Amino acid sequence: MTRRKIQIKKIDNTTARQVTFSKRRRGLFKKAQELSTLCDAEIALVVFSATGKLFEYTSSSVQQVIERHGLLSSNFDKLNQPSLELQLESSTSAALSKEIAENTHELRKLMGEELQELNMKELHELEKLLASGLKRVRDAKGSQLMQENKRLKQMANQQIQTLELELEQGQSSEPIGDFIHSDPSQDHDSSGTSLKLGLAFPNGI
């Protein structure tokens, strides 16, 4: 790219490879953040060096979702309790909610205090499972659920309004903020969907 054009193949010299890795990694992350800013895109970028070092970039809303997850766990638990009258209309959905609640509880426990005791094999398996699961969730979001998006958004909106009402009357400790910006002018969606990662539910609910 500069003093001389190079072939895109693994750099043999270890030192040169590490130098190039640092330079290009910085460039890649900059490009990612520019794209995110310029085009309002959500971006997650994970880079493992050949030595196993981890570098991450995530656009702000994704970042916030991840960082705030701890804070939101309690709210999530509340959401899955029938006492808040937030069950979904279909009965199978309610059963699923329960199943997810139980499962996430187990998984959270597993990944908390006991994570330090996991050995390499187990960690590796868990990571693959999570990566695979995340992919499947995203694929499902992108394909099967697109058609249901609008209807579900409205449904969720109603649920949130109910929740907000209850929180105002009760144990509210975190500001709720805006929920969905349903400004029609924002909705120039040529692909037929308006699904957004980390934005459709800015409260993480």
Added chain:
Amino acid sequence: MTRRKIQIKKIDNTTARQVTFSKRRRGLFKKAQELSTLCDAEIALVVFSATGKLFEYTSSSVQQVIERHGLLSSNFDKLNQPSLELQLESSTSAALSKEIAENTHELRKLMGEELQELNMKELHELEKLLASGLKRVRDAKGSQLMQENKRLKQMANQQIQTLELELEQGQSSEPIGDFIHSDPSQDHDSSGTSLKLGLAFPNGI
């Protein structure tokens, strides 16, 4: 960047923004794959457009790990059965294996047949949980477990050799291939670790 320098802030004009998104996204993905090739790095890149469209790039070995996960589930189950004599030496570790096996079974079931029935709220929560979990797993790998890496690799290597032996004598249906390339010349690790995503266990075990 070209005919005129631009400010890095959201592009107002919708059409211009979409054009820029396409061009820069292509550029970003190209840079990612060049970095991966030149420096032997593992890269995962996920981009959501403002309209919710999903674009992904993952370097080959990460890709393979994800794609092959279905094939490997059965092997994973075997690995977690005491009958194969693959328990870890510490008893707490063995208990954890069991817990993980149970939990992953539930999670897999949950994400399988029933995924299509999840509504937006549930999908969203699941995605956040998985993203958060993946992050924590990776963080743990990068920090706490680095020191144990070499020892555990050797331990796992022994376990795999036992497994290979048993598979050869029994119900082997998938070729196993090489396990760990322990060629010392590959080990120029200046940061004190040789942890690799998707490469330490090329069979996905």
Added chain:
DNA sequence: AAGACTATCTATAACTT
């Protein structure tokens, strides 16, 4: 070996069709 330099290559904003 970590940073600064700079000549050159690449990416791309604005233009054109």
Added chain:
DNA sequence: TAAGTTATAGATAGTCT
């Protein structure tokens, strides 16, 4: 409106320190 062109900004390989 999408695809192609081009002039320029930005990234970076090799070099020097």
